[in-house]
Amino acid sequence: MPQTITVKIKLLPTREQVEILTKMSYEYISTINTLISEMVEEKKSTKKTSKHLDSFLPSAVKNQAIKDAKSIFSTKVKKSKYKIIPTLKKPVCVWNNQNYSFDFEHIYLPLVLNGKAKKVPVRSLLIDKENRNFDLLKHKLGTLRITKKSNKWIAQISVTVSNEYRNGTKVMGVDLGLKVPAVGVTDNGNTKFFGNGRKNKYVKRYFRKKRQRFGKEKKLHAIRKLNDKEQRYMKDQDHKVSRSIVNFAIDHQISVIRIEQLTNIRQTARTSRKNEKNLHTWSFYRLAQFIEYKANLAGIKVEYVNPSYTSQTCPSCSKQNKAKDRKYKCACGFETHRDRVGAMNIRYAPVIDGNSQSA
Structure with a gap:
């Protein structure tokens, strides 16, 4: 039976990467809030693509922001008949599973450097006790969310694991x-x-x-x-x-x-x-x-x-x-x-x- 869990990984970004991630996180929620406001005003889902968004985000992240905004609009705004209009406040940035990769020491992400999107390595603590994180990351990967909590940067990777139950009666x-x-x-x-x-x-x-x-x-x-x-x-x-x-x-x-x-x-x-x-x-x-x-x-x-x-x-x-x-x-x-x-x-x-x- 498939099971979706979240693997949390501590990041160790450089000072320059911290500034970029902070700016992108605020830009991400600002983009979503703007798109939701536009959809509420027009009473329909947006048809915008990444080309229509002028923001400090790589195209892949813009597309994810559009996807998240559409999801919030359909599941919360329309479902409540426009009585609930969420406003995101906590800074976060999300990449889909086609736009990040990792090895034993780094997660590679598209970040905006000097006005251009470039895939860069961010140091991370992927190896934990008994290598449980790395073993889980061998399964089907979903989105990657980066947030800041208590002055620590955390990557949250959604993983879908297909389990087969043991045979036996114990x-x-x-x-x-x-x-x-x-x-x-x-x-x-x-x-x-x-x-x-x-x-x-x-x-x-x-x-x-x-x-x-x-x-x-x-x-x-x-x-x-x-x-x-x-x-x-x-x-x-x-x-x-x-x-x-x-x-x-x-x-x-x-x-x-x-x-x-x-x-x-x-x-x-x-x-x-x-x-x-x-x-x-x-x-x-x-x-x-x-x-x-x-x-x-x-x-x-x-x-x-x-x-x-x-x-x-x-x-x-x-x-x-x-x-x-x-x-x-x-x-x-x-x-x-x-x-x-x-x-x-x-x-x-x-x-x-x-x-x-x-x-």
């Missing part, structure tokens, strides 16, 4: 939570706990206290920077946990990973009053997405199941019991970690059709 259940971010149990009982919930809780409490202090001092800019830092930390943790889960599945030749459906997880998750603030700022959905796309790349299918009573039902005798603290005990003699019970039951819970809901 299933692994994954239970998501707070104190233990994830627990995986294979169909033959192999178990692994992923992530460090206590550390995550400590980090979130640390950021929350600093936000409260900055709020009293009315340092809004500092609060925004702190929020970004916290989000980057939590996103990195989700990436690490999801990567560990998929690697564990690969090591045990798993064909299907099953995760609880995320609808109403905030209402049904097991937590205490002291964990309530963490529960409502936890991105269960993002972690599930990371697991799904990494698993699909490895040829492992992800299915979502009904989580009802998965943490209470005894895997041995099917009786329902409530866990005390972190231990689950049943009258039949079965005893284990309560999050492991959830993962064990998720392996064989009814599969829900369609995609999971947002948490």
Whole structure:
């Protein structure tokens, strides 16, 4: 099944290239906004080509700007019956897949130098741990977007990967939570706990206290920077946990990973009053997405199941019991970690059709 993902690559442009990319990025969104305004006024899609645009952009980028403007006009403006007229503000520049190339150290792009378009190399960090980026870039490439974020230039390349799922019947259940971010149990009982919930809780409490202090001092800019830092930390943790889960599945030749459906997880998750603030700022959905796309790349299918009573039902005798603290005990003699019970039951819970809901 084809899957489209975005590969992010850090760029290391020269001072001259920074000036050019900055100018082109502002010119790009200005061109799109102008074209949209013209189409709104004429009540029809533009027939302009790159020859009609007088802007500081190579022809290939002009054509992409026209394409993007037409797309916004048809999908947002016309669809809303002219009630929504978007205005782009964030500087960005886009090249289609026929106008860029790369090697191990550079991305080659058409840039405007001395008034003329010329394909030039921009240094980039294409090689990452385990060469995952470079392996992904061997698949079908889409557009390349360059943006500036936190004084760093980032290239975002759209990649379509055609996956073939593994043959086999081995299933692994994954239970998501707070104190233990994830627990995986294979169909033959192999178990692994992923992530460090206590550390995550400590980090979130640390950021929350600093936000409260900055709020009293009315340092809004500092609060925004702190929020970004916290989000980057939590996103990195989700990436690490999801990567560990998929690697564990690969090591045990798993064909299907099953995760609880995320609808109403905030209402049904097991937590205490002291964990309530963490529960409502936890991105269960993002972690599930990371697991799904990494698993699909490895040829492992992800299915979502009904989580009802998965943490209470005894895997041995099917009786329902409530866990005390972190231990689950049943009258039949079965005893284990309560999050492991959830993962064990998720392996064989009814599969829900369609995609999971947002948490």
